[in-house]
Amino acid sequence: MTDLSKIRNFSIVAHIDHGKSTLADRLIQETGTVSQRDMKEQLLDTMDIERERGITIKANTVRLDYLSDDGQDYVLNLIDTPGHVDFAYEVSRSMRAVEGSLLVVDSTQGVEAQTLANVYQAIDADHEIVPILNKIDLPASDCDKVAEQIEDVIGIDASGAIFVSAKTGQGIHQTLEAIISMLPPPLGDSKAPLKAMLVDSWYDAYLGVIVLVRVIDGFLKKGDRVRMMSNNSVHHVEKIGVFRPEMEAVDLLGPGEIGFITASIKQVRDTRVGDTITHEKNGTLVALDGFKPSQPVVFCGLFPIDSSLFEDLRSSIEKLSLNDASFSYEMETSAALGFGFRCGFLGLLHLEVVRDRVEREFDIELITTAPSVIYHIYMRDGEFIELHNPADMPDLTHVDHMEEPRIKATILVPDEYLGDVLKLCQDRRGIQLELTYAGSRAMVVYDLPLNEVVFDFYDRLKSISKGYASFDYQMLEYRTDNLVKLQVLVNEEPVDALSIMVHRDRAEQRGRMMCEKLKDLIPRHMFKIPIQAAIGGRIVARETLAAMRKDVTAKCYGGDVTRKKKLLEKQKAGKKKMRQFGKVNIPQEAFISALKMDN
Amino acid sequence: MVKNWQRAGFGLYIHWPFCQSKCPYCDFNSHVSSNIDHEAWTKAYLSEISKNHHHSSEKILSTVFFGGGTPSLMPSKTIEAIITHILSLWKTSNQLEITLEANPSSIDVSRFKEYKSAGVNRVSIGVQSLDNISLKYLGRLHNGKDAITAVQTAQSIFDRVSFDLIYARQNQTIKDWEKELLSALSLGTNHMSLYQLTIEDGTVFGDRAKIGKLPGLPSEDLSADMYTLTQEIMNNNRLPLYEVSNHAFPGEESRHNLIYWRGGDFIGIGPGAHGRYYEGPKRKATVMAKSPNKWLSQIDEVGHGAEPTTILSKSEEALEYLMMSARLVEGTDLKFLKSLDLNLIKHKNIKGLIELGVILIKNERMILTPKGRPILNSVLSELIS
Numbered sequence: 008m009t010d011l012s013k014i015r016n017f018s019i020v021a022h023i024d025h026g027k028s029t030l031a032d033r034l035i036q037e038t039g040t041v042s043q044r045d046m047k048e049q050l051l052d053t054m055d056i057e058r059e060r061g062i063t064i065k066a067n068t069v070r071l072d073y074l075s076d077d078g079q080d081y082v083l084n085l086i087d088t089p090g091h092v093d094f095a096y097e098v099s100r101s102m103r104a105v106e107g108s109l110l111v112v113d114s115t116q117g118v119e120a121q122t123l124a125n126v127y128q129a130i131d132a133d134h135e136i137v138p139i140l141n142k143i144d145l146p147a148s149d150c151d152k153v154a155e156q157i158e159d160v161i162g163i164d165a166s167g168a169i170f171v172s173a174k175t176g177q178g179i180h181q182t183l184e185a186i187i188s189m190l191p192p193p194l195g196d197s198k199a200p201l202k203a204m205l206v207d208s209w210y211d212a213y214l215g216v217i218v219l220v221r222v223i224d225g226f227l228k229k230g231d232r233v234r235m236m237s238n239n240s241v242h243h244v245e246k247i248g249v250f251r252p253e254m255e256a257v258d259l260l261g262p263g264e265i266g267f268i269t270a271s272i273k274q275v276r277d278t279r280v281g282d283t284i285t286h287e288k289n290g291t292l293v294a295l296d297g298f299k300p301s302q303p304v305v306f307c308g309l310f311p312i313d314s315s316l317f318e319d320l321r322s323s324i325e326k327l328s329l330n331d332a333s334f335s336y337e338m339e340t341s342a343a344l345g346f347g348f349r350c351g352f353l354g355l356l357h358l359e360v361v362r363d364r365v366e367r368e369f370d371i372e373l374i375t376t377a378p379s380v381i382y383h384i385y386m387r388d389g390e391f392i393e394l395h396n397p398a399d400m401p402d403l404t405h406v407d408h409m410e411e412p413r414i415k416a417t418i419l420v421p422d423e424y425l426g427d428v429l430k431l432c433q434d435r436r437g438i439q440l441e442l443t444y445a446g447s448r449a450m451v452v453y454d455l456p457l458n459e460v461v462f463d464f465y466d467r468l469k470s471i472s473k474g475y476a477s478f479d480y481q482m483l484e485y486r487t488d489n490l491v492k493l494q495v496l497v498n499e500e501p502v503d504a505l506s507i508m509v510h511r512d513r514a515e516q517r518g519r520m521m522c523e524k525l526k527d528l529i530p531r532h533m534f535k536i537p538i539q540a541a542i543g544g545r546i547v548a549r550e551t552l553a554a555m556r557k558d559v560t561a562k563c564y565g566g567d568v569t570r571k572k573k574l575l576e577k578q579k580a581g582k583k584k585m586r587q588f589g590k591v592n593i594p595q596e597a598f599i600s601a602l603k604m605d606n
Numbered sequence: 607m608v609k610n611w612q613r614a615g616f617g618l619y620i621h622w623p624f625c626q627s628k629c630p631y632c633d634f635n636s637h638v639s640s641n642i643d644h645e646a647w648t649k650a651y652l653s654e655i656s657k658n659h660h661h662s663s664e665k666i667l668s669t670v671f672f673g674g675g676t677p678s679l680m681p682s683k684t685i686e687a688i689i690t691h692i693l694s695l696w697k698t699s700n701q702l703e704i705t706l707e708a709n710p711s712s713i714d715v716s717r718f719k720e721y722k723s724a725g726v727n728r729v730s731i732g733v734q735s736l737d738n739i740s741l742k743y744l745g746r747l748h749n750g751k752d753a754i755t756a757v758q759t760a761q762s763i764f765d766r767v768s769f770d771l772i773y774a775r776q777n778q779t780i781k782d783w784e785k786e787l788l789s790a791l792s793l794g795t796n797h798m799s800l801y802q803l804t805i806e807d808g809t810v811f812g813d814r815a816k817i818g819k820l821p822g823l824p825s826e827d828l829s830a831d832m833y834t835l836t837q838e839i840m841n842n843n844r845l846p847l848y849e850v851s852n853h854a855f856p857g858e859e860s861r862h863n864l865i866y867w868r869g870g871d872f873i874g875i876g877p878g879a880h881g882r883y884y885e886g887p888k889r890k891a892t893v894m895a896k897s898p899n900k901w902l903s904q905i906d907e908v909g910h911g912a913e914p915t916t917i918l919s920k921s922e923e924a925l926e927y928l929m930m931s932a933r934l935v936e937g938t939d940l941k942f943l944k945s946l947d948l949n950l951i952k953h954k955n956i957k958g959l960i961e962l963g964v965i966l967i968k969n970e971r972m973i974l975t976p977k978g979r980p981i982l983n984s985v986l987s988e989l990i991s
Contacts, residue, residue, distance in 0.1 A: 507651070533962050533984060556830035559982040561801040561851050561935060564673075565619055565866045566880035566893070568926050573930070578987045 008226070008261030009082045012192045014085045016221070016265060018134075020126050021111035022119035022477065026141040028175040030111055030182075031069070031087055035271045038071040038083070040251050060382040067217060068206075068265055069252040072522045075187045083186060084265040086206065088125070094353060095481070096299065097207065098125060102132040103297065104206045104221035104265065107190030109182065110157070114140040114170075117448065119477035120419040121324045124143045126161055137188050138168040139182060144175050160445045164167035173336050197263025200291040201225035201284070205235070206265070208278040210330035214246065216272035220284060221265045224291065228259040232287040233270065236294040237279050241287050242270035276332045276378070302566050303335050303351025303381055304412070304482070305358055308376035308504065309365065310347030310587070312595055315370050317346045323369035324348055327361060334361055337526065343504045343588055344374055349396055355461055374595045377506045377602045378461040383410040383485050397506040400492040403543060410485040411508075412457040415440065417450065418468065420476040425449045427471040435459035436510060441599065454483060458508060463603045493518055493547075495525070495601075496539040504598055511542075518548035521601050528597040536591055551583075609665075610884045613942070614870030615699075615833055616662065617669035617862045620651065620688060621876030622677040623898045626711070629745040630810035631772070631803060635878035636675040637898055647684055648684045650905045651875060652691050654894075657910055658873045659695045661885050665871065667696040669703045669862035672726075678708035682720035689725040703861045704767075705730055710748040710756030718763045730799070730860075731756055736786055740775060745810075757793050766858065768797035773836070774829045775803050777822035784839065791843050796858040800908035801851050802829055832979050850933045850979060867934050869927040869942075877901040877911070882918075882926070889918045921947040929986060937973030951989045959988060 021027035071083040083220075087545050088101040089198065102108070108129040112118055129136055138157055140150045154165040169185055171178035206219040220227065227233070231244045248256040249266040250447040260266045272278055283294040310554040311320045324336050335351035358378060365371055371563045377397075379599050384392040384400075385407045394400060416437075432439070441452035455464075468476050493514050495505040505525075518540025525538045533555055563571055585592035625636045670692060672685065689704065705728040706721055708714045718729070735741050736750040753769075760767045771790055773783050774812060775991070790798070805815045805823070814820040824832065845853040849867060852860065865872055874881035874892065877900075881892035894911045895901040901911040918926070924947035931938040943950065956972070959965045964978030964985050978985050 211956055533959075533964060533981060533988070540922070553827075555826070555981050555984060557826050557833060557980040558984050559980050561804050563850070563866075563930065565872055565874060565882070566864060568866075568882075568929060569880065569893075570890075571929055572925065574983070575987055575990070578983065579991065582987070582991070 008259060009264060011195060011263045013079065014082050014084070014192055014263040015107070015186050015190050016086070016105035016193055016263065017107045017109060017186055017190055018086045018088050018105050018129070019109045020088075020122065020129055020136075021115070021141075022116075022122045025111050025113040025116065025122070026121075027087070027111055029137070030109070030141065030171065031085060032181075033173050033176055033179045034071060034083075034085065034183065035069060035252070037176070037183060038073045040069065040071050048132075062087060067252065068250050070249040072182055073187075073253075076184055077187070081187055082264075083183070083348045086265065089306045093130070094333075094357070095124070096353075097280055099128050099132070099297070100204070101206055102128050103281075103295075104204055105132075105134070106193055107135040107137065107186070109137050109139050110161075110163075110187075111139045111141050111171075112153055112157060112440040113142050114144050114150050114153045115142050117153050117156050117412055118419070118445075120417050120450075120479040121477055123161065123417065124404055124479040124481075125420070126163075130163075136163055137182075137185050137189050137488065138163070139171050139178075140159055140163045140168050141171050141173055142164060143170045143177065149524075152414050153248065153263070156446055156448075160450070182453070193263030194221070196224045197226065197262050199224035200289055201231075201233070201286045202291040202293075202295070203227055203260075203284040205280060205282040205284055207280055208272075208275050208332075210275050211269075214269045214604070216269070216275055216278055217349070218268050218270070218272070218278050218284075220260065220268060221267070222260045222262055223295070224262055225286075226259050226261050227266075227268065227284075233284050234287045234290055235278070236283040236285060237298060238277075240277060242272060244268050244270050254592055265340055273329075274332075275330050279332065294484045302355060303333065304457065305352045305354055305378050305380060306349060307352075307358060307378045308339050308341060308344065308347050308349050308374075308396070309362065310341065310344040310374045310376070310504075312372040312374055314345045320348065320365065320371050320373075323365050324350070325366070326369075327364055331361070333357070339396065341376075341503050343502045344376070344586060347374075355465065374504070374593070374598050376598055377507050379508065380412050380457045382490065382508060385409070394508075397508050398503040398598060400506075400508070403491065404473075408485050409490045410486050411490060413483040413486050414455055414457050414480040416453045416455050416460065416478060416480040418453070418478050419445075419448055419450050420472050422447050422449060424472040424476060425451070428468065428476055431464075431467055431471060433477060435464060436513075455480075456488070456510075457482075466603075483541060489543050493521075494541045495521055496537075496541060496546075497525070497529070497593065498536045498589050498591045499539075501541075502588055502593070507602065514542050518542075522548045522550040524601045524603070525593075525597060526550040526552050528600055529591065529593055610887070611662075611665050611871040614868035615668045615861070615865045616665040616871040616883070617671065617865045617873075618655075618667060618692060619862075619872055619874045619876075619879055619881070619921055620670065620672045620677070621879040621894075622672060622674040622680050622872065623877045624679060624822070625676045626709075626747060627745065628810075630814075631744060631806070633809050633812075634675070635896055639898070644681055644684060644811035646902060648687050650902055650911070651684070651688050653905060653909075654764060654875045654911055655688070655691055655695065658875065658881075661872060661890075662883060663695070665696070666699055666766065667692070667702065668699040669705070671704075671862040672706040674707055676709050676714075677706055678714040678717065678729075680720070682717055682724050685721060685725035685726065693725070701861075705860065708756070708760070709746075710753040712752065715756050715759050718760055722763055724939065727764065728768070728860075729760050729764050729767040730797075731760060731767065732791070733757065733769040734772045734777075736789055737782075740778075743776070744772060754793065755950070757795070763792070766797070767795055768799060768823065768860065769793075769795060769855075770799040770801065772801050772803050774824045774832050776820065778824070780828065780832055780835060784835060787836065787839055791845075795861065796845070796855040798840070798853045799851055800840075800853065802833065830980055834976075837976065846935075847979075848935050852981065864918055864934075867930045869923075869930060885953060889923045891916045891918050921950060923947075924950045925990070928989070932972070932974060932982060932986060935973070937971040938970075940967070940970050940972055955989050955991065959985060 019027045067087040069085050073081045086101045088098045094563045155170050158163040169181050202224040203220045203222045208218045211217050229247045234241050246269040248254050281298040285291045333353050336348045339347050339349040382394040387407045437453040437455040443450050489511045490508050491511050493507050493509050495502050535554045536552040538550045539546050585594045623637050704726050706726045707730050709732050733753040738749045805811050840853045848859050871883035877898045878896040879894050892915050893913050897902050905911045
């Protein structure tokens with residue numbers, strides 16, 4: 008074990024692209040934890056999707072040995088937290104596992120909404136915070152302005168901010184020294200019964216579930232029998248170690264230390280983030296506070312384009328769920344799409360990540376239906392229904408009232424785009440709560456219905472602000488509103504996968520938009536196709552897709568037949584990418600594109 | 607008993623792969639070369655013709671077609687040697703049709719008489735347009751006046767003259783086309799090929815279209831309207847449609863092309879030329895080396911210019927027959943089609959398409975209706991789905 012005074016545990020708080028992963032890479036390099044030869048970019052982000060999107064989904068951790076300028080050897084534990092709002096609970100747990108944070112702000116960009124959300128989590132966890140102004144090598148860098156902004160917007164002292172270029176390595180040494188001098192060592196009692204926090208967990212094909220732990224009190228050793236306090240399940244610790252960032256076995260983990268255990272756990276579901284781990288016998292009586300099981304908030308259907316791949320989809324979803332306790336799934340049958348799964352996610356990014364992983368890692372092309380939220384339906388007969396899927400909406404005449412989830416959204420945006428952002432929020436039924444300025448940037452806080460946000464709000468926000476607006480949200484409450492189910496009929500047949508819940512005042516307009524979009528998205532057929540939007544039995548919008556009139560190949564002589572055959576085969580393959588509804592083929596992208604609200 | 611090759615006849619296709627310049631819309635196997643060893647090429651054609659005579663020596667030849675490229679750039683000596691050689695090898699039908707594709711340039715026109723004495727009895731002229739600006743844009747080397755001269759000269763020498771026009775061009779209005787077509791008709795002819803401009807991959811136009819630099823192409827509706835108007839005008843001028851893009855005074859159809867569309871036998875000689883023919887009960891598909899230099903050197907080195915021959919299964923033959931015959935106004939012989947493959951098209955699909963009014967069945971033939979013909983690709987794909 009390491010002496011508590013020689014340990015520093017910290018996380019890095021940053022907005023996407025502000026250089027968190029690069030800074031982590033440099034710290035790893037500077038302390039000699041990974042040789043130059045094994046160094047690759049974004050060392051801690053192991054999934055392809057993480058590397059490609061520059062985001063961290065799973066908490067990663069690395070233990071660094073550092074000989075400080077004071078001549079002492081220190082152990083530094085870095086937990087790289089997920090940076091996205093979808094994983095806010097996971098972030099909060101990671102934050103509780105460390106005592107300090109490096110707040111990385113891009114000195115060419117300034118503070119972003121996401122930085123705010125995470126830094127507040129750090130403040131909530133009583134962290135000492137070391138501001139790092141990154142990217143000082145760029146000409147657009149303006150450290151004074153950004154330091155002022157940190158003080159104004161976040162309200163922390165930025166006078167000790169360290170100027171860093173993670174790219175060139177400038178300021179890395181000072182950062183390491185600041186970690187030693189500015190962050191407090193962890194507290195803990197080595198004589199008390201074992202109390203450890205389950206920070207995160209993931210599935211490894213060879214080792215089973217790997218559990219990331221932070222020991223608070225007592226010791227964790229190989230061979231221990233440990234108990235998860237949320238469900239009293241007992242496990243036998245098989246391996247114990249630390250990350251450098253590769254796994255390295257150790258004999259034990261003591262107070263203040265961060266490492267991993269494996270214990271023949273089959274499913275990530277059995278390990279709940281935030282849970283308290285103690286010994287089976289003579290364990291602690293008091294669990295850590297703040298534990299809560301994760302709750303999906305966004306739902307959508309995932310269907311294989313090729314319906315014969317349903318079983319493959321099932322097994323891929325089962326495999327993914329082994330490693331992701333926060334995502335839920337149940338089988339769904341759609342008249343339009345056949346068999347698939349209704350899946351619940353922590354948010355939109357989480358949804359995209361899971362969908363991308365199914366498509367890439369398991370090679371199954373998917374139709375994703377419109378994301379939906381959970382509606383609370385109060386029936387006239389007193390029954391209460393949680394509606395996850397608009398297709399299951401009961402007949403309106405039996406419904407007394409409905410509630411939908413509302414969120415508090417915080418948006419930071421440069422002045423010049425503020426007008427458009429306000430309009431967007433207004434269009435999405437938002438209620439303005441706050442509007443303040445920090446320099447040339449406005450911070451707006453809106454009360455918004457989640458169902459207006461889950462779909463393309465973020466994309467729209469990015470596009471109207473040329474990418475400068477940043478956005479974060481938290482759940483507010485369920486609130487009654489006048490909601491209806493908007494149904495789409497293609498060639499007189501309802502396509503359940505295109506049903507959405509909308510506010511009654513906007514139903515007609517949305518219906519018109521969807522019909523217009525579908526008219527462009529569905530290819531012409533040999534007959535004309537009416538496309539209608541309806542509420543209950545009432546048609547509120549209608550478009551007609553004209554019949555196909557011309558597609559013949561002009562020339563076809565002796566030698567051309569070989570090529571023509573290929574064309575015919577290509578046409579056949581193209582049809583496979585579409586789903587047939589009655590006599591109409593609808594291309595897969597239509598299910599998402601039809602709902603987008605960009606004009 | 608009627609032999610299998612007799613059902614739709616037997617023809618010979620000669621491919622000359624060279625052009626003076628490459629047109630931006632053309633995806634045919636054509637090449638620009640200033641250095642052609644005509645003696646070597648003549649020798650190669652003669653030797654390939656002899657080689658292919660062996661498997662079809664008992665057949666009666668009814669057509670020869672010189673296509674390209676620009677076969678009217680062949681020295682008339684070469685054409686004459688090829689025709690003489692063919693006539694020495696095969697028995698021919700009484701009305702042997704020998705067609706040559708020609709460009710309206712003055713060089714070509716000056717040779718028309720020589721071609722006639724070599725045995726050519728039908729020419730097909732690549733007029734493409736009568737509008738000078740459009741011709742430039744299509745990359746053609748002639749102008750409208752050249753085209754008219756070429757057609758008139760040809761008509762004074764040959765009984766059978768056809769010419770091609772390309773329409774549905776960039777920024778062409780339906781009025782423009784009507785005017786152009788009527789003035790082309792005033793030249794008087796018994797056969798015309800009217801092609802809507804198609805943008806093919808691997809052509810200059812195809813590359814431009816990919817990067818969005820080919821604006822002004824007609825919408826589906828406009829090109830459909832142009833097609834309908836074309837039928838009207840051509841009917842009024844007694845040149846009705848007999849294939850998707852081909853019009854003829856009845857009896858003046860291209861007999862050679864009918865062999866393709868009726869699933870007949872043809873031998874293809876020259877770089878990239880395809881062939882289809884019966885050898886006994888087997889239907890063979892042949893193709894020759896595509897590159898002109900490779901074709902020539904391969905003949906020299908291994909004694910033939912062909913790629914490995916494939917034998918078509920009955921269902922492949924059926925599919926090819928369907929794809930080709932459906933282009934014809936006379937339609938598809940369903941009895942013949944079923945004799946090849948009973949399961950290629952399902953009764954249910956035929957029924958559905960009849961209900962949509964895109965096909966009809968008459969005397970055991972399946973015929974595309976005027977509504978169905980312009981959407982032939984979709985009809986075919988539906989038929990075999």
